[in-house]
Amino acid sequence: MSEMIATRDAYGKTLLELGRENPRVVVLDADLSGSTKTAVFGKEFPERFFNAGIAEANMVGMAAGLAAGGMIPFASTFAVFAAGRAFEQIRQSLAYPRMNVKIVATHGGITVGEDGGSHQSVEDLAIMRALPNMTVLCPADGPETEAAVRAAAAYQGPVFIRLGRSKVPVVFTEGCDFTIGRGATLRQGSDLTFITTGLMTAQALEAAAILAEENISARVVHLGSIKPLDVDLVLQAARETGAIVTAEEHSVIGGLGGAVCETLCESCPVPVERVGLRDVFGQSGLAEELLAHYGLTPAHLVEAAERVLRRK
Amino acid sequence: MLKEETVRALEQTARQLRVEILKMLNTAKSGHTGGSLSAIDVLTVLYFHQMRHDPSNPKWEDRDRFVLSKGHAAPALYACLAEAGYFSRDDLKTLRRFGSHLQGHPDMNKTPGVEVCTGSLGQGLSQAVGLAIASKLAGRSARIYSLLGDGEVQEGQIWEAAMAAAHYKLDNLCVVLDHNGLQIDGEVEKVMNVAPLGPKFLAFNWHVFEVDGHDIQAICQSLENAGEIKGQPTLIIARTVKGKGVPFFEHKASYHGVPPSDDELSRALEHLGHS
Structure with missing residues (x-):
């Protein structure tokens, strides 16, 4: 842990x-x-x-x-x-x-x-x-x-x-670099890429480990800079893995998922699954309960990965 | 008391600036006439008597700063800045034109001498409060001036800022309220009554003066008096006339956002003794 x-x-x-x-x-x-x-x-x-x-x-x-x-x-x-x-x-x-x-x-x-x-x-x-x-x-x-x-x-x-x-x-090391407009590849993979932000990055790393046990190789790209977006890193992931799952603790409209899809549909269309809140507001509860209810757990990311691979 | 000749000279400057305002609005064929004319006497005193500033060095650190919170009176501000020498008077002809540095509302990144971006009402005062705090933090003696409209104080943010200015005891902040009684939809009193203004600001712990906003001597005196107030921001309620200086524009809400036609311009210039 x-x-x-x-x-x-x-x-x-x-x-x-x-x-x-x-x-x-x-x-x-x-x-x-x-x-x-x-x-x-x-x-x-x-x-x-x-x-x-x-x-x-x-x-x-x-x-x-x-x-x-x-x-x-x-x-x-x-x-x-x-x-x-x-x-x-x-x-x-x-x-x-x-x-x-x-x-x-x-x-x-x-x-x-x-x-x-x-x-x-x-x-x-x-x-x-x-x-x-x-x-x-x-x-x-x-x-x-x-x-x-x-x-x-x-x-x-x-x-x-x-x-x-x-x-x-904690997924980064103390004293890590941060460059505005740059993302970070936290795990290499070739079958699909999780493109994530905020706390969903840690969830994606867990999901990638689960997928590895099923012999699915998932890359994890963290974008700490939503704008400017690291377009090169996103396009590289799309070209090399051919399938994308975005994940954010935010509406699927207009945030990270929106930004990634805008970029991909113009330059490198590949199947994408967006994980996030499906155009709904939240409610009271414990953080873990809410993440589970709104589909933001590693298990949900694994399901999204399997869906996107079927569309590849 | 100012010398009579100083007052006369400032009155002459204000008259000249009214001419510039009317000409630039006529050329632009859009813009805010009434509120520019009501504010110009106060702005004339600020730019040509009261404020320490240097048009040859607009970013001079110790300058006094002016925030036009009622940003739609931009023509009045631009006329002052051109007259002071921040840029050429010829530029006034480009007001509101594509590619001009004179935007419809003041833009700090385009126009030399403009301190912040305003135009969305209610936001300038907060920025003036921030500038006043910054001036104190930096140990500067510079004063911060701002001009509000009387319709503008309907914005809730004005009262948030008024609260903060008194809370932080900003005695380097002097705000003039251009009280011309009219806003686009009509009389302020009928659209959304803001009276009584003085008691409201007094209750927010401001020092309040009230003057005739077209009496140069009185404006000068109140600005000077404001400098003596310690531990409180000052509000000067300037009783003004919308469209002041052009009889057929005066007291008319209909000229809030309408420029003078060619005919109106020539008649207005006659009134101002400018052929």
Whole structure:
């Protein structure tokens, strides 16, 4: 059993390091700093931490102004409020002017759990991906989150990073690299490729191990950068394995599955199965119960692999 | 008190800028006339008297900054920026044209002197709040100015930002509210009443002044007084007239988003003593 770390904890830790390294790093939150882990930064740097209160629209606008004034703002709240409540502020005040603000949205997806469907964002990746100038990242685990947050801080322009609430298995090594626009092949395979993001990458690695016992060779490609998409890696997987299963803790509409299908249908059409929420909202329950209910377990990925192979 | 000749010179500048606004809107054949004319006296005082800025060095770190939260008054802002020397006055003819750096609403990446992108109402004030915090963090003495519309304060985000500005004691933030009483659909009072404005901002813990927004001397005085306020942001409610300076445009919501025709332009220029 690999080590388990919540990506939001890795975020809090990395923010603190960035705060120590660069006095221009400032952090905003909308009354969820204990949950998003920005409070870790706020405790050490109270003069550079700005709670906007329960006012996400203004938080994003303030972040834009801070960036225009030369700071590097990180603004956090739950994904459902960041991409939903503050959407137009992200569009007008961040994406349109290419403002150097990092939106780090925690509690993405259904593994929010008990809070229920009102708090489980299944559409944030789609919404953010549709915005010109926006970079959209969705790391798989703790170590990759640290690297992604650092890459976002070094990048000039708006970035949306989606993180989760629950602890997830570590699949990358501490100190791993992260390049915006690049994916990572975590397991080689020749019969099909799992193209995954966020916590579904760990699930795909388990599924690939199960398939290996059936003599099916499944490649696992993790895309921590949803936009820009690593088009070369996706096309290479399609050409070399001829069948794709995408998996994300998000609606099958407009997120990773959407992005991969858009790319493949233009350049290398092959059979694809999209694993994700089938155009439905979530509900209350334990994270594991919800993953099972909505078809996001290794067993479901194995079934999707068998389906896509029959279409090959 | 300003010297009489300084006031006269600013009034002359404002009159000249009204001419530029009307000409550029007539050439563009679209854009917002009424709210540009109501705001131009305040903008004239800001750009040609109050603010520390350097048109030859638009990114000067210690400059005062202006955020046009009511972004549709872009023609008023562009007229000031051209007059100040941020770009050529000839550029004003390209307003709203394909390829022009003068977009329909202010764009910081296209137009020298424009600080942030505005146009979607309610968002500029939050950015001004962020700029004011950044200025304090950097230890700069620069002040942040912003202009709001009175219809604009119907946006909930304005009140989120108003709360934050007072919470963070932003005494380097001075906001002018262009209170012309009209919005596209008619009288602000009838569309969605925002009165009483002063008491609302007072209750949000702002310092509030009220002035005649076309009285250059009074505008100068209130901006100067705002600089003395400590521990609070300042709101200056500028009582203005939509379409001010052109009698047949004044007090008319119908000229909110309509440019002057050729005939209206020549009659307007006559009124302004410009042949």
